[in-house]
Amino acid sequence: MLNNSPDRWGLAARLMHGIGLVLIFILVIHGWWMTQFASPSGRPDQYAWHASFGYAVLLLTALRLAWRSQGAAPLPPEGTTKSERNLAWLGHMGLYLLTLGTAVQGWALAGTFSTPLDARLLGFIPMPMIMSGQSLHEPLIRIHTLFAWSLAALVLVHILAALYHQFFKKDGLFRRMFW
Ligand code: HEM
Numbered sequence: 001m002l003n004n005s006p007d008r009w010g011l012a013a014r015l016m017h018g019i020g021l022v023l024i025f026i027l028v029i030h031g032w033w034m035t036q037f038a039s040p041s042g043r044p045d046q047y048a049w050h051a052s053f054g055y056a057v058l059l060l061t062a063l064r065l066a067w068r069s070q071g072a073a074p075l076p077p078e079g080t081t082k083s084e085r086n087l088a089w090l091g092h093m094g095l096y097l098l099t100l101g102t103a104v105q106g107w108a109l110a111g112t113f114s115t116p117l118d119a120r121l122l123g124f125i126p127m128p129m130i131m132s133g134q135s136l137h138e139p140l141i142r143i144h145t146l147f148a149w150s151l152a153a154l155v156l157v158h159i160l161a162a163l164y165h166q167f168f169k170k171d172g173l174f175r176r177m178f179w
């Protein structure tokens with residue numbers, strides 16, 4: 001039940017995909033809101049809140065990849081062409097890499113504030129800072145922003161691909177990841 005089988009994702013993979021999905025949506029929407037609309041006095045709290053969620057995504061993605069390396073993924077549904085299979089592989093790899101990249105850059109950015117962001121993993125585990133000093137603050141903001149929006153764009157493509165499978169190919173791909 002926990003493990004993947006040849007025709008469906010196991011409970012562990014489905015749960016981690018579902019939690020990751022919700023966290024990424026929150027991070028992108030809240031990240032955009034806090035940089036555009038949060039009041040200057042409330043901003044440090046919002047940034048710390050965002051960072052805690054970002055650390056959770058980093059942990060979850062590491063767990064997900066570790067779990068993924070333990071068992072084979074389900075086989076592609078019948079009728080999947082070789083180019084569709086390659087595109088899916090490329091897209092999924094891109095999602096993993098952009099998620100990890102965005103989260104690690106955010107973590108580096110956290111140490112470059114004049115007062116480093118005091119955010120905790122899961123609300124209580126303090127995180128060591130992996131970068132200090134303010135010289136890379138602006139470049140890190142730019143690269144974190146670029147990665148975050150590239151991730152959001154790739155998630156959109158990923159959702160469109162899932163809808164294509166659901167409504168045009170009708171091959172059950174959507175169902176095997178959600179229930
Ligand atoms: C995959 C995880 C993450 C996603 C999807 C994400 C997404 C975003 C987005 C969409 C923004 C707004 C960009 C804009 O201005 O348009 C943002 C800003 C920011 N993020 Fe993240 N983030 C993630 C992880 C993290 C982590 C782990 C930290 C810190 C530990 C962090 C710290 C920040 C900070 C400080 C800003 C504000 C930058 C500024 O002042 O403009 N983020 N993030």
Ligand code: HEM
Pocket residue numbers: 017020021022024025068073074088092093095096099155158159162173174175176177
């Ligand atoms: C409403 C949003 C989403 C939908 C409908 C959706 C749908 C799906 C479906 C149906 C699959 C299974 C593909 C297969 O069986 O071959 C899948 C896999 C995957 N999804 Fe999503 N997804 C969504 C959001 C996300 C988000 C936000 C991420 C985060 C980065 C993500 C990352 C992945 C990855 C990495 C895989 C491949 C799993 C693996 O091979 O290890 N998805 N998704």
